[in-house]
Structures are given as C-alpha cells and as structure tokens.
Amino acid sequence: MTYGYSIKEIIKFTIPMVLNVLVMNLMFTVDRLFLTKYSLDSMNAAALGGSFSSITLFLGIGITQVANIFVGQYNGAKEYLKIGRPVWQMIYFSLILIIFFVPLGYFCDHLGLFPPIYFNEGVNYLSPLLIFGWLPALSSALAAFFIGRGKSTVVIMVFFLGNIINCFLDFILIFGVNDIIPAMGAKGAAYATIMGEIFFIISFATIFLKKNYREKYGTLDYKFRLKLFCNCIKVGFPLSMGMITSQIGWLLMMICFSKTSRELATCESIGVLLWMFFIFCAQGCARSLTALSSNLIGKGLQKEIENLLMLFLKSNICLFIVFSIPLIFYQDFILNFVIDVNDNTAYLRSELSSLMVLIWFTLLLDGMYYLICGVLNAGGDTKFPMFLEISSLWIIAVIPTLILFFTNRLNSIIPIYVLICTSQLINVTIIYYRYKQKKWFKRII
Numbered sequence: 001m002t003y004g005y006s007i008k009e010i011i012k013f014t015i016p017m018v019l020n021v022l023v024m025n026l027m028f029t030v031d032r033l034f035l036t037k038y039s040l041d042s043m044n045a046a047a048l049g050g051s052f053s054s055i056t057l058f059l060g061i062g063i064t065q066v067a068n069i070f071v072g073q074y075n076g077a078k079e080y081l082k083i084g085r086p087v088w089q090m091i092y093f094s095l096i097l098i099i100f101f102v103p104l105g106y107f108c109d110h111l112g113l114f115p116p117i118y119f120n121e122g123v124n125y126l127s128p129l130l131i132f133g134w135l136p137a138l139s140s141a142l143a144a145f146f147i148g149r150g151k152s153t154v155v156i157m158v159f160f161l162g163n164i165i166n167c168f169l170d171f172i173l174i175f176g177v178n179d180i181i182p183a184m185g186a187k188g189a190a191y192a193t194i195m196g197e198i199f200f201i202i203s204f205a206t207i208f209l210k211k212n213y214r215e216k217y218g219t220l221d222y223k224f225r226l227k228l229f230c231n232c233i234k235v236g237f238p239l240s241m242g243m244i245t246s247q248i249g250w251l252l253m254m255i256c257f258s259k260t261s262r263e264l265a266t267c268e269s270i271g272v273l274l275w276m277f278f279i280f281c282a283q284g285c286a287r288s289l290t291a292l293s294s295n296l297i298g299k300g301l302q303k304e305i306e307n308l309l310m311l312f313l314k315s316n317i318c319l320f321i322v323f324s325i326p327l328i329f330y331q332d333f334i335l336n337f338v339i340d341v342n343d344n345t346a347y348l349r350s351e352l353s354s355l356m357v358l359i360w361f362t363l364l365l366d367g368m369y370y371l372i373c374g375v376l377n378a379g380g381d382t383k384f385p386m387f388l389e390i391s392s393l394w395i396i397a398v399i400p401t402l403i404l405f406f407t408n409r410l411n412s413i414i415p416i417y418v419l420i421c422t423s424q425l426i427n428v429t430i431i432y433y434r435y436k437q438k439k440w441f442k443r444i445i
Contacts, residue, residue, distance in 0.1 A: 005292065010311070013292065016152035018284030019160075025276045025283075027166050027196055031189040032273050034174050038185055040266060045118035046186045047269035048258055049126035051251040052113055055244050056104065056130060060097050060137025062240025064090040066232055067141055068287075069294050069378060071148025073443060076298020083145070084219040087208070089229040090141035091222075097134040105131030115259055125186035128194060135197040142204035145219070147291050158203040166196035235380045235444060242386035249398040253416065256405040266348060267413045271355050274334070275362070278327070281319050282367035285312050286374035293378035302441050309375050309435075316367035320360075327360040351413060358417040365424040372431045379440035388430055396423035 005013075028050065035043040070086035105127050114122035146154045172181055173188025184191070207213070214220045250272075258265040289312050293305045326334055331353050373385045397419040404410040434440075 005308075010288075010292070010308070013150050013152060014285060014288040016156040017147070017288040017291075018281050019156045021284035021287065022280035025280050027163050027193060029273055029277050030163075030167050030170055031193065032269070034170050035186060035189060038174050038183075039121075040262075041118060042121050042186045044258060044262070044265045044269050045114065045121035046125050046189060047265075047272060048114060048118060048251075048254055049122045049129070049186070051247065051254050052111070053126055053129045053133065055247040055251060056101065056133050057136050058243035058247060059100075059240055060094060060134060061140045062243045063233060063236030064094055064137045064141040065144060066090075066236035066239065066377075066382075067144035068148035068291055069235065069380070069444070070228075070232065071144055072291050072294025072378070073298040075149050076295035077443075080216055081218040081221070083149070083217040084213075084221045085223075085225060085228055086232055087141055087145045087219070088222045089225060089232050090144065091138060092224060092229065093233070094134050094138035094141055097137055101133035102131055105129070105133065113255075117262075118258065121186045124184075125190045128187070128190045132194045132197065135194065135201060139197055139200040139204060142201065142208055145208055145217075146204075147287065148294065149217075150291060150295065152288075152291075154207060158200055162196040162199040162203070165199055166192050169195055231444070235382055238382040238386040239377065242382075242389050245386075245390045246393055249393050252398055253401045256401055256410060257413065260405065260410050263348060263351075264410070264413055267351050267355060270348075270352060271359060271413065271417070274327075274356065275359055278323055278359070278363055279366060282316060282363065282370050285315065285367070286370035288312075289371055289374035290378045293375050297379055297441065297443060302438070305375060305378075305441070309371060312371050313368060316364070316371060319367065320364040323360055323363055327356045331356055354414050355417060358414070358421055362417070362421050362424060365421065365428050368428045369424060369431060372428070372435050375435060376431070376440040379442050380444040381434075381440040384434055385431060388427055388434075392423040392427050393420075396420075396426070 032043055032046060032050075035046050067086045067090040071083050074080070074083045074086075108126050108130055109123045113126070143155050143158075146152060169192035170189055173184050173192050174186075176183030176188075208219050210219075254265070254268055254272075257268045289308065292308060296302075296305050296308075334356070335349055335352055376382070376385060397416060400419055401410065401416050404415075
C-alpha cells in the first residue's frame with residue numbers, strides 16, 4: 001500500500017503538527033488552569049468571554065489558514081516562486097480585520113454577554129483579546145508558508161517558545177508579584193495571550209523574509225492580486241462560517257449554563273477545557289493530512305490520498321484507546337487537578353465523571369470527522385462540511401438546550417453532551433459518504 005510518502009516522512013511531518021496544536025491548545029488551557037486556582041468565577045468569565053472571542057477570531061483564522069492549501073498545491077506542482085503569493089494575500093486580509101476588531105473590543109461591554117457575577121472579569125478579559133483579535137489571523141497566514149510545504153518543525157519551535165513566554169506571563173500577570181505587579185486575574189491571562197501572539201508573528205515574519213526564501217519561494221512578492229485574494233476567500237469563507245456558526249451555538253449553550261447555575265457553568269468550563277486538551281492529536285493529524293493531501297493533489301495522486309486517510313483513521317482509533325486511561329480509569333487524577341476538593345466543589349465530581357466518559361467518546365468521533373474533512377479541504381471542498389456541521393449541531397444540540405433553558409428544565413449537562421455525541425455520529429456518517437463520492441479531488445490553483 002503506497003501513501004505518496006514513506007512512513008518515516010509521514011511521521012516526521014505529522015508529529016510536529018500534533019505538537020503544534022498541543023502547544024496552541026495549551027496556551028488557552030494553561031490560562032484556564034491558572035484561573036481555576038485564582039478564582040472559579042474568573043475561570044467561568046474567561047470561558048464565556050473566550051467562547052465569544054473564538055467566534056470573532058474564527059472570522060480571520062478560518063480564512064487565512066487556507067493559505068496552506070494553496071501553498072501545498074503550488075509546492076506539489078513545483079511552482080515554487082508562486083508560494084509566497086497566497087501568504088501575502090492573507091496577510092493583507094489580516095490587516096483589513098483591524099477595522100473590525102478594534103471598535104468591537106472597545107465597546108464589548110455593551111454586548112450584554114456576561115451575567116452580573118462575571119461582568120467585570122469577563123469584560124477585562126474579552127476587551128484586549130478583541131482589540132488584538134487580528135493577530136491570530138496574521139500568525140496563521142505566516143505559519144501557512146511552513147505548514148503547506150511540510151516544514152512544520154519551524155512552526156512547533158516558534159509555538160513552543162511562545163507558549164513558554166505565555167505561561168511565564170500568565171503566572172506573573174494573573175497572580176501578581178508582591179507589590180511590584182498587581183494581580184490582574186482574567187485580564188492578565190488576556191495580556192499574556194496577546195504577548196504570545198506577537199512573538200509568533202515576529203518569529204514567523206523574520207524567517208519568512210530570509211534571503212534564500214525570497215529567492216526560491218518569492219516571499220517578497222507582496223503584490224496584491226485580487227483574483228488570488230478572492231480565491232482564497234472563496235475557499236476559506238465556508239470554513240470560517242462553519243467555525244463561527246458552530247461557536248455561536250457553543251456560546252449560546254454556555255450562556256444558558258452560566259445563567260442557570262454556577263455549577264453548570266463550571267461543569268461546561270471544565271468540560272471544554274478537557275476537550276481542548278485532548279483533541280490536539282486529532283486536530284494536528286487533520287492539519288497534517290490536509291497539507292500532505294494538498295501536495296498529492298498537486299501531483300495528481302488520488303489513490304495515495306485514500307490510503308493515507310485510512311492510515312490516519314487507524315491511528316485515531318489507537319489514540320481513542322490511549323485516552324481511555326486518563327478519561328475512564330484515572331478520572332480522580334484529572335478531577336483533583338482541575339477542581340479543588342472542598343465543600344463547594346466536591347459535589348461536581350459525579351457530574352464531571354459522567355461528562356468525561358462522553359468527552360472520551362466524542363474524541364473518537366471528532367477525530368474521524370476532522371480527518372475526513374482534512375482530505376475534503378485539501379481539494380477546496382469546504383462548503384458541504386460547513387452546512388453539515390452547522391445544521392447537525394444546531395438542530396440536535398443547541399435548539400434543545402435553548403428549549404430546556406427557557407422552560408426551566410436545564411438541570412444537568414449530561415443530556416446535552418449525549419445530544420452532542422449523537423450529532424457528531426451523524427456528521428461522521430454523512431461526511432464519509434461525501435468523501436466516497438470523490439468530488440474533492442481537484443486542483444484549485
């Protein structure tokens with residue numbers, strides 16, 4: 001069975017991509033973990049604000065990350081001097097987003113997003129993240145130059161160093177340092193995240209503009225190309241809208257939980273925290289598969305992509321088995337780590353124990369879905385996954401949550417996560433059928 005690459009090449013490329021996603025997810029999970037030790041209310045405020053922030057950030061990231069698809073297809077077709085072009089188009093798009101993000105950040109206190117108990121901490125966390133919300137899109141555009149060419153080691157090194165900076169600043173800014181630096185709580189976590197993003201951008205840009213890259217890949221070819229710009233938007237917009245609409249659904253559910261009780265809000269915050277931490281393998285493998293498949297499409301190799309997908313799906317099952325160790329057999333270790341054992345939070349353990357089982361099963365389904373979508377995205381087939389994910393999540397999970405909330409029957413998080421698992425099972429079944437139709441195998445350059 002041929003994959004278009006040797007097993008050694010696949011592993012060499014995929015492991016940095018997985019670590020890359022792990023490091024990026026840790027930037028957010030470390031924030032939340034520090035905030036759980038600072039104040040559960042701060043953590044819940046950050047979770048609620050983070051959900052809204054993600055909606056707006058996906059507007060940029062969902063589009064700029066498609067540059068790696070164009071880079072991959074140019075690389076596979078050996079049109080090396082054109083590789084810098086899609087990156088520059090997405091750099092321009094990121095800068096245009098400043099017009100949207102800065103006013104939104106300054107006036108986010110008028111959104112009516114936070115219940116009174118979380119208002120101050122929530123606004124202090126959300127405002128700076130929104131004002132600088134264009135930075136993640138810019139770093140995503142620059143990272144695409146490396147990911148699309150299969151050079152993900154550079155990305156993981158930059159993200160690793162950036163996260164060290166983020167962790168260091170998190171501790172200092174959240175808790176403060178004696179009388180020198182005051183404790184800022186959630187606001188400090190936001191500032192630490194922004195500093196990490198600035199480090200990413202400076203590092204990627206410095207490498208991107210090196211002389212040998214300018215000569216071989218045309219990284220100084222900064223001309224604005226309207227056709228290429230629009231083509232990138234065309235491919236990336238469905239991805240972006242899918243992320244945004246799904247995140248709106250998650251935000252509405254989080255608002256329902258937070259307005260119902262502090263206990264449900266805490267369960268949801270911890271559940272999302274655990275999902276973000278463990279999903280890194282599936283997301284990293286999906287990004288790797290997209291980049292590898294883009295190059296193979298550029299070379300016109302379809303059978304190798306199909307074999308490659310099966311290899312990744314088998315790996316996902318193995319990861320599912322491994323994740324059963326912490327999520328099923330050693331739950332107490334995780335629960336002792338994310339919540340304090342005291343009279344106020346001990347009763348959460350039973351609810352969170354059941355939730356962890358559902359998250360474990362969701363990880364298997366999410367992994368399968370992300371991998372198949374990774375292949376579809378490589379060929380520019382992004383609209384179908386968008387409509388599928390939006391419709392299933394909203395019909396099966398979001399709307400029932402809203403009904404339970406407005407009828408005062410939302411008293412547990414477990415039924416909602418059962419519905420979420422059901423929606424993802426339907427997604428996997430349908431997206432696999434779409435994949436078998438092979439409409440995704442086409443060049444977009």
